[in-house]
Amino acid sequence: MAPRHRKKQNPRSSKPPRRAPPEHNFDVIVIGGGLAGLTTTCLLANTGLQVACIDREPPPATLQDVFDGRTTAISWGSRKVLEAAGIWHLIDDEACPIRQIDILDGDSPLLLTFHSDEVGGRTFGWIAENLAIRKALYQRVAELKTAQHIAPATVRNFIVGEAQAACELTDGRSFSARLIIGADGRQSFTREWMGIGTRAWSYHQRALVCNVEHENPHDNIAVEHFYPGGPFATLPLFDSPQGHHRSSVVWTEHGPLKDSALHWDQDSFDAGMTARFPARYGRVRQIGKRYSYPLGLIHAHSYIGPRMALVADAAHGIHPIAGQGLNLGFRDIAELCDLIAEGAQQGADPGRPEMLAAYQRRRRLDNIGMAGATDSLTRLFSNDFTPVRLARRAGLRAVAEFPPAKRFFMKQAMGAAGLLPSLIKDHAA
């Protein structure tokens, strides 16, 4: 992918940026104030570093429920990241624990159940609305004297020198820092400017996302039902203030967008939902808006460049089949912030090349592994070719009947906190 424009200075030149001098100098600038960028900002600002987070969207617009209808399945590891960022206590009351995961395959009667009793009663994770997480992150960034949220502001160029890098905004402002972190999502401008290519493909599927109310309680059960068109997942949410039982739905579809259930009238949609939900939920009614997200895989060939690093969706984006995209991004953030904080204690430069190389080395394998696993799962469960279907069901049965395999998958679902770097572990209560 060719960069649209690139005005990179000779990295060996230590001259300051040629244009207007930067208005303000930070230790780190984070490009992108989505969930990944804001979390990075909180973690770094917590350590005393001066951090700016730049996002092109006006914050009030991102707090409207039309902006992002998704929920996130937060693993144990990600919870610890959010604790270290100082926001878990703000969403604790809104993050609904998952105590059981049911897996069904098409019309097969086989049911694979993971129950929290099998892992010492610990929950598998929590379902939180992205809107609630974003609100909490805004609140935390505003509290931190060392963090600055610059939005709306769109980055249009970078200038990289030997000792620092600057970013220029479309409104003419410019800011500099010793490290620039690109957390600007799948279509990352930062990645494109750095000239980093990607490996990417589309699954020719869309995720239709919405919230629903249902007659009977969900009992903290998450259900993933694999249909040939893609998975249909129901994720437990807390009851509404009016006492209605609620879940979030991720319904994977393929085929032309014009035929999407996105356009169905309310009665047909509710009937479709009720038919897909397990019968124990009773009648199901969609509430709020419906959202649609195209699904694909993307992985950057590199996560680093001089004085720059990529994290989360800017570095890799995966199919939501296992609800792991942001969890994976949080592991990047934890690793990078840990390396920066470790060095900062000795006054080290947060953009030093050997540290960036260590970040990339420590994160690539995990990211490639998860991208490969979700890609294989997506292909395996979207295939209705009889031999594949039979092999898949045999595999599910084997997992159901072989406790060590079951425990392995349950640990994966929980996101091993033991893999997290020390910064995060130290902050975890």
Ligand SMILES: Cc1cc2nc3c(=O)[nH]c(=O)nc-3n(C[C@H](O)[C@H](O)[C@H](O)COP(=O)(O)OP(=O)(O)OC[C@H]3O[C@@H](n4cnc5c(N)ncnc54)[C@H](O)[C@@H]3O)c2cc1C
């Ligand atoms: C249907 C669905 C369900 C999912 N469920 C889960 C789940 O259960 N668990 C999980 O872990 N993950 C899940 N994911 C994945 C998760 O949603 C993403 O990984 C996550 O939202 C990525 O966050 P991000 O901050 O990296 O990127 P984004 O949310 O894309 O944020 C990027 C930000 O950068 C800003 N930006 C971009 N360009 C510029 C620029 N030039 N200048 C300034 N700002 C800029 C944008 O305004 C934006 O705010 C799901 C994904 C989908 C599609």
